[in-house]
Amino acid sequence: MKKPINLLLFLGLMLTLLASCRKERVEKEVERMDEFTTSKKYPFKFTDESLEKWKEQVPEIQKVNIKSTMDGATQPALFYTSKTTGPRPLLVMLHSWSSEYLQVKSIPYALWSKEYDWAFIHPNYRGKFDNPDAMASDLAIQDIVDAVNYAKQHTEIDTNRIYILGSSGGAMTALVAAGRHPEIWAGVVAWVPVFDLVDWYAFSQNYPHRDYNRHVVAACGGEPLPGTPAAEECKRRSPSTYIHQAKDVPIFLAHGTIDVLVPPDHSIRAYNILASPSDTISQQNIDYLLKEQTLPEELAKTTEENKYFGPSDPEVVFVRQSDNVRLVLFVGQHDMAYNPGLLWLNEQRKKTAIPTPEPVAGH
Numbered sequence: 611m612k613k614p615i616n617l618l619l620f621l622g623l624m625l626t627l628l629a630s631c632r633k634e635r636v637e638k639e640v641e642r643m644d645e646f647t648t649s650k651k652y653p654f655k656f657t658d659e660s661l662e663k664w665k666e667q668v669p670e671i672q673k674v675n676i677k678s679t680m681d682g683a684t685q686p687a688l689f690y691t692s693k694t695t696g697p698r699p700l701l702v703m704l705h706s707w708s709s710e711y712l713q714v715k716s717i718p719y720a721l722w723s724k725e726y727d728w729a730f731i732h733p734n735y736r737g738k739f740d741n742p743d744a745m746a747s748d749l750a751i752q753d754i755v756d757a758v759n760y761a762k763q764h765t766e767i768d769t770n771r772i773y774i775l776g777s778s779g780g781a782m783t784a785l786v787a788a789g790r791h792p793e794i795w796a797g798v799v800a801w802v803p804v805f806d807l808v809d810w811y812a813f814s815q816n817y818p819h820r821d822y823n824r825h826v827v828a829a830c831g832g833e834p835l836p837g838t839p840a841a842e843e844c845k846r847r848s849p850s851t852y853i854h855q856a857k858d859v860p861i862f863l864a865h866g867t868i869d870v871l872v873p874p875d876h877s878i879r880a881y882n883i884l885a886s887p888s889d890t891i892s893q894q895n896i897d898y899l900l901k902e903q904t905l906p907e908e909l910a911k912t913t914e915e916n917k918y919f920g921p922s923d924p925e926v927v928f929v930r931q932s933d934n935v936r937l938v939l940f941v942g943q944h945d946m947a948y949n950p951g952l953l954w955l956n957e958q959r960k961k962t963a964i965p966t967p968e969p970v971a972g973h
Contacts (some may be wrong), residue, residue, distance in 0.1 A: 635696035659712035680752040688732040691765035699771035707779030735756035744939035746830040746847040777801035777946035789852025797958030805876035807844035866942035885932035920949035
């Protein structure tokens, strides 16, 4: 009997030794990552995907598989956490419309997570938006929730610091996730989001060479013309249907004034729903901005302090904070700046418990 007892003692000592080697997580003061500016200046295309590039930059990144709690399908994701002990923030980064979870342009967010000992997850949420199961579907939103729960199961997460960030289609999905599950998020960053798929489909008819409308038709079951089932399905996938349920969630909206892919009124309309009535932006000023691609004089006089953006970031021309929402308009096209969103998220904490909202009527 001595040998099994001695072996158990030995294994116990080894486990104790391994545990003692783990360091406690230490909160570091964050600084700008000066080597990164905007996604357009990052030296890869939006469609570039490469696990090899991820491994080069973040060797500790893991490719993991997460089983959907909705349909049982297995979805891939990239996941990072350190071996330190103690709860840490979680950054959920969403790929954009035409890419999947290996999108290389997201690497700087994983590097930030490594530097400041955040957990990081980059879910596939059904892949490119040419797949009808993607594009902010019920399955895609549940995949994001499942990714959060996967992170909680595999590392210590500070549930008061769970953040989500995306641009373009990823920003659209982040806003839908915020509205459908406001109880999860301590902060949401949406760069150049699509706010309403029906309206964006109509706008994109002016650009028939683009593939986006074909994707919308495939996802929604037809052209989303007013009064059609396809329009109803597109509404079911749009932030415009759910954003009012996210009023208690800190949300950062940023849009370029000369964006001809997704016009800046998409962010402004989201802001207007979340802001106090006295802080909203009039339709007259929105129309002026869309026509002239510059601020009307009335807005130019009311801009607030420009925080978070540095000299290498796009020029900010308008900032307004109202309740829990922050709107930033910058001189630029369909783009995303890495540092401002991260610096803002670092300051956000969940203030109160937010209940899961009831399903939106008809959805």
